[in-house]
Amino acid sequence: MKNIYDVCVIGGAGHVGAPLAIVLADRGMRVLICDINESAISSLSQGQMPYLEEGGEIMLKKALAEKKLGFTTRLQDIENVPVLILTIGTPIDEFHNPVFSMLTRCVDSMIPFLSDDQTIILRSTVAPGATEFLERYLKAKNRNTRLAFCPERVVQGRAITEIQTLPQIISGTTPEAVRISGSLFRQIAPEVVEATPREAEFAKLICNTYRYIQFAATNQLYMMVESAGLNYNELLHKIKKGYPRMESLSGPGFAAGPCLMKDTMQLFAFEKQNFILGQVAMTINEGLPNFLVNRLSKKHDLSRKTIGILGMAFKAESDDIRDSLSYKLGKILRFAGAKVLCSDEYVKNPDFVSKEDLVKQADIIIIGVPHKAYESVHFPAGTEVVDMWEIADLKKYEQQ
Ligand SMILES: NC(=O)c1ccc[n+]([C@@H]2O[C@H](COP(=O)([O-])OP(=O)(O)OC[C@H]3O[C@@H](n4cnc5c(N)ncnc54)[C@H](O)[C@@H]3O)[C@@H](O)[C@H]2O)c1
Incomplete structure (x- = not known):
């Protein structure tokens, strides 16, 4: 399938995903927002933030007018998009243990559309070791998709400003994953700090x-x-x-x-x-x-x-x-x-x-x-x- 996007944000209608997608689009990238939440997708596509986010609506409307944003609820649309940023929720269960199944279920649905030419940037907050776990998980499914972990550290509600003013920690499981995630975040953050995946998770x-x-x-x-x-x-x-x-x-x-x-x-x-x-x-x-x-x-x-x-x-x-x-x-x-x-x-x-x-x-x-x-x-x-x-x-x- 022919692709016209530079980046896809999966979970892109959420509190972390939407501001990031909008800022990336503001920097000139063509961004696909993929989310299973149909009503949030519909609201964003009409220029309305689904929740309060300082400065979000103005920047969203500008990105829409410049035709930098696309929207989908179907994971098959990630095919051939070079960079996939994952911002889905990573809850804990009633015993206060991290629930990995949301991530693995999402990755399972992505597998048929993944190639080794793509880079997944994990941005959801994850337990120490989760990036290595996900790398092994992908390999077990015969995917050598590059994997980076670049955590979100902004305060909810002021993400639009903070994404552009706070340093961004980046990490990856291969030098190429680090290089690609670094070059993406250098376009929006004032400084990029390199770490190992384990350091970045901690x-x-x-x-x-x-x-x-x-x-x-x-x-x-x-x-x-x-x-x-x-x-x-x-x-x-x-x-x-x-x-x-x-x-x-x-x-x-x-x-x-x-x-x-x-x-x-x-x-x-x-x-x-x-x-x-x-x-x-x-x-x-x-x-x-x-x-x-x-x-x-x-x-x-x-x-x-x-x-x-x-x-x-x-x-x-x-x-x-x-x-x-x-x-x-x-x-x-x-x-x-x-x-x-x-x-x-x-x-x-x-x-x-x-x-x-x-x-x-x-x-x-x-x-x-x-x-x-x-x-x-x-x-x-x-x-x-x-x-x-x-x-x-x-x-x-x-x-x-
Ligand atoms: N909210 C914050 O301020 C904040 C800050 C830093 C980090 N984080 C971390 O970021 C992650 C996301 O948090 P959030 O607050 O944005 O959650 P959220 O619930 O607002 O957003 C997650 C989005 O992912 C979508 N989603 C879930 N499964 C999906 C799938 N399989 N395919 C496509 N879309 C899917 C949901 O519909 C939702 O819109 C969590 O790991 C959280 O800990 C959150």
Whole structure:
């Protein structure tokens, strides 16, 4: 089959794939977006991002106008496309073990259309050793397709900017795979850092795991200090004042989403379940909603309360609810008998109420995620507001 594309991004309608495909197209490459999600493909092909991504829509529309983007839901269209970038999900199972079957199933469907002239760039986050595993897997199916692993390290929602401003780690199982992936990423990233596949796999997982552990550190201290009857955020201001050594200690909050815990658990599984620091970080971060509910239940009979959760996305200024701890919080509150109202600025759900209605109806409000819009919400004087993020200016209501 005749091919007109330089690159195909498989999983290209996802959170990682779409921004990358759009930036590659912006650099002049002809990019085929391949994804099984028909509605996301249809939305992209009409110039609409399927989710929030800063600067995504403008660049997408430009790439469409320049006819640099093509779309498909059929893997057979990857035939003869020289570079195939894989950005599909790499989840963990209920035992916190990486699930390889999504990758192998996808590769199995690609096999009939793969040749030795193509290069697969694995960009999904994978466990240490996964690139070597995939190389062996391909060879066992009589494919010598070149294989590179070039991890994505951007922050979701700001990918368009960060892909073009952060260094890109590249690695491959052969010098030719390294050369080809390097020459592709040199066109979009300011710097390319070469590593072995094993180093690159660890590098990506360490970036997310370290962040997850940092959040756990502050969350654990928050729970300890608040249980002792002090205000942790006020204490943080005092600790940090004129003391730069503590600047990196972040404030408390839900550390959630599809990557931080999953990637920490990939290292946990790799270390044969002996990665204690990662395990403890998960226990602390995932325990924060329980801490909030326990504390409230000591003061109130929750079965008589209406509790509003303001912010259901997993992080601020995002519409992504994947693994959001606000949902876990809602579940624990309902289990305690409370009536729960949910609201979000960006997440669309017919069961949600507006932030105005939530503020009117709730006896207690918990800010689940610090969307900027909550800075200006007016909370009635009698309403108890739980604001770990310190986003709402609650002091201004104290005198009212
Ligand atoms: N979201 C992030 O900020 C982020 C950042 C860095 C790395 N990662 C990693 O990138 C990978 C993808 O994450 P994501 O957040 O983009 O997930 P996502 O679910 O948003 O995107 C994955 C896409 O792959 C598609 N897909 C699944 N199987 C397919 C198949 N067989 N053929 C074609 N398309 C298929 C899905 O329809 C989906 O659109 C994961 O490994 C993740 O850990 C994510």
